[in-house]
Amino acid sequence: MGNKLVITGSNNVPTEIHKELVIARRDIATSHEEADNIIVQQAIMCAKEQSGATVVVADDTDQRSLIDIKTTVQAHRIIIPGLPAAHALSGCDTVPTYFGIGKGTVLKNLIAAPNSLSLLGCSDTPLPDVVDQATKFISACYSKTVHEKAMSDTRSGQQSLEILQLQPHRYKHCHLPQKHL
Numbered sequence: 001m002g003n004k005l006v007i008t009g010s011n012n013v014p015t016e017i018h019k020e021l022v023i024a025r026r027d028i029a030t031s032h033e034e035a036d037n038i039i040v041q042q043a044i045m046c047a048k049e050q051s052g053a054t055v056v057v058a059d060d061t062d063q064r065s066l067i068d069i070k071t072t073v074q075a076h077r078i079i080i081p082g083l084p085a086a087h088a089l090s091g092c093d094t095v096p097t098y099f100g101i102g103k104g105t106v107l108k109n110l111i112a113a114p115n116s117l118s119l120l121g122c123s124d125t126p127l128p129d130v131v132d133q134a135t136k137f138i139s140a141c142y143s144k145t146v147h148e149k150a151m152s153d154t155r156s157g158q159q160s161l162e163i164l165q166l167q168p169h170r171y172k173h174c175h176l177p178q179k180h181l
Helices: 035-049 069-075 077-090 103-112 127-141 151-166
Strands: 005-007 015-018 021-024 055-058 065-068
Touching (some): 065 069, 077 103, 077 127, 103 127, 127 151
Antiparallel strands (some): 005 015, 015 021, 055 065
16 A cells, blocks of 8 residues: 655645645545644544554654554553543643643643543533542642642642742732731
């Protein structure tokens, strides 16, 4: 069958080059604006078409990356069910991220406890159970051994602590004069 090259760029319709033939791949076109989603969608479609390795070349950063999709799936099979929940909970362009928690921290915690977000997305699970599990996960991302009862307490407590740690010279304890009645 030979190698195929599928090029995705600013155009919604990728271009495939195979045996000196250039084809507009309208079947894998997308108008989604997020590169993360486009890359995954098109890599999966290409992987389904051929039995060999599907390699993604990403050069949208300072370094070029080569990713073998099938090998990566095999290596990380245990966390795949939790990835959508981890992504939705930890942040994306439509959900604000948590202060000080990046992709690496989320992945580290998901690898350590692959079923830690198993309730997110389960419509038959009581909402308080889902929120409790999400709160425990975010607490673990902040390296807290005891989690708060509410997610907002986890977030705001951690943010205040980290802001003070980042700029301790700007915040000084002081006593305000008390007015006498």
